[in-house]
Amino acid sequence: MKVLAIDTSNYSLGVAVINEEQVIGEYITNLKKNHSVRVMPAIEKLLQDCEMKPVDIEKIVVAKGPGSYTGVRIGVTIAKTLAWTLKIPLVGISSLQVLAAGVGRYFGGGVSPLFDARRGQIYTGLYQFQNGGLQTLAQDQIILTTDWVKQLQSFEGKVLFVGGDLPIHRGAIKESLGDRAVFAEITEHNPRPAELALLGHDLPGEDVHTFVPNYIRLAEAEAKWLEAQRELK
Template identity: 75%
Template sequence: MKVLAIDTSNYVLGVAVLDGDQVIGEYITNLKKNHSVRAMPAIDALLKDCDVKPKDISKIVVAKGPGSYTGVRIGVTLAKTLAWTLNIPIVGISSLEVLAASTGRYFQGVVSPLFDARRGQIYTGLYQYKRGLIETVKNDQLIQSQDWAHQLVSLESPILFVGNDLSIHRSIIEPILKEKFIFAEITEHNPRPSELALLGRDREGEEVHSFVPNYIRLAEAEAKWLEENKN
């Protein structure tokens, strides 16, 4: 089975091809550039380099959010279009779970992946590997970084924080958690599309037309419209 994974949910653009138990190709950039322009050429180039034709793909796995509203929408739209065109299953994986899985497999504790959500807020959750499988300890959520750190103080296990936006919130998290936390190295902050492919490889596919992203919160324009028209 050949699996194509797509992640455009944040600045990182990642695509990968998994063939059974082997990663045969992977492409990652961490640039503030337009994913809508770059994603499809990246997929096309990777498939050509791996000598894989679209008809060879058995499943599409996509990072379904949370993250950048526009980024999530681009990845999900692209994945749904490919899945529908090729008549193959689509699987959505939490963007935070992908980031946690990329670093936490051999960490003896819990992993808190995070993306900045502005105004002191973060998208985050809590994950842990048990018996070789990643499990959700706390569901993905939108929360103030300070409130999140206070929630984690009572945990007995060490906490690994990972994500390219850690530097924005480090000064808030560090004084609260003190010696209980570990920050991942800079080489570990990019979610791996090959990890995304592996997470989705054995999960059941979803119906392509009803598949939706997980933004967690409304886009700012939508929230403003609802507030103005709440009656």
């Protein structure tokens, strides 16, 4: 089965095509540029280089968040449109899970992928490879970095932290966890779309029409609107 993966949930833009045996093609950039004008040309170029046509794709896997509100929305919208047009299954995978999968396969402890969520907060969760697969030990959430590392103090063993926004929070993590905190190399901070494709390869498709992103929190504009409505009551 040929699977197309799409990840625009943060600054990194990634697309990949895999089958049961290999990564056929993979494209990743980490640029502060508009994903909305770049992702479709990236997909077209990838398919062209892999000598494939859209009709050759048999499943779409998309990073469904959390992350940048706009970035997540762009990736999910394109994935839904392609899946509906091509009449193929659509699968959504946590953007944090993709990061964890890229570094945790040969790490014996927990993996805490993270994205900055402003005001001292991060999007994060806790994962670990167990019994041949990536297991979720703590669900994806938005939390103050200081509160998160306090929670991790009760976790036995070392914790590997990964993500492009890690430098923002590294000091607080190191101060709380000391030598139990392990930090991924810069070459590991970009989520690999091939890992995304692999995570969704064998999962059943979801309903295209009801599929929605997982923002974890409301967009700032929505939050302000709801607050204004409450004040009017």
